[in-house]
Amino acid sequence: MITLDATTGESIANAIKDVLLRLNIDIKLCRGQVYDGANSMRGVNKGVKAHIQKVVPEAVYVYCKNHGLNLDLQHSIESTCWTHELMQFLDSTANFIRGSRKRFAVVKSLHQDLRPEVHVDLNVGVKRPVCPTRWVLRGSLVNAVYEEYEVLLNSMVSVSQNSDPKASTTAKGICVSIIFCCDADFSRNWITKRDEIFIE
16 A cells, blocks of 8 residues: 555656556556546546656556446436435445444444354444445445445344434334345235334
């Protein structure tokens, strides 16, 4: 991992050249550069592209198609109402869990109790913020909720019963939303969980 003092095109280009030198790779053999569309990367005069092409004029710049695909997927998700709302719900649920060490500990503890045989990196999607422009990282959050459905639902039931009124109300709302969004057999789960969730 390289730590940059600045994110200018020159600073990033110098870091790239330094890494190639350390790996004993001759930069003069470079024939292509692939970056996103940020000015610091593709800038004609001060971007990484320009600084690399000063050393290797043959290193043609190409816009990163994967980055473009991620942006296209993000736009598609945002223009489809239900997927956009689902992603907002999952992100706000992750933020709610992440917002309290106690709530995160409840999720972790229930995971160990209910699914000890399954190793799930709770840092993916739940502990770390979701990147707004990378669908692949949002996919990790969707998968984590799908894989940990029972753990998440039971965690929110526990939080709804053992928290301050505001957190309890939020947890109850998440429980109902989880059941609506994630459970194919909604009615069975709603009937069994309803009394636990709404105990006064």
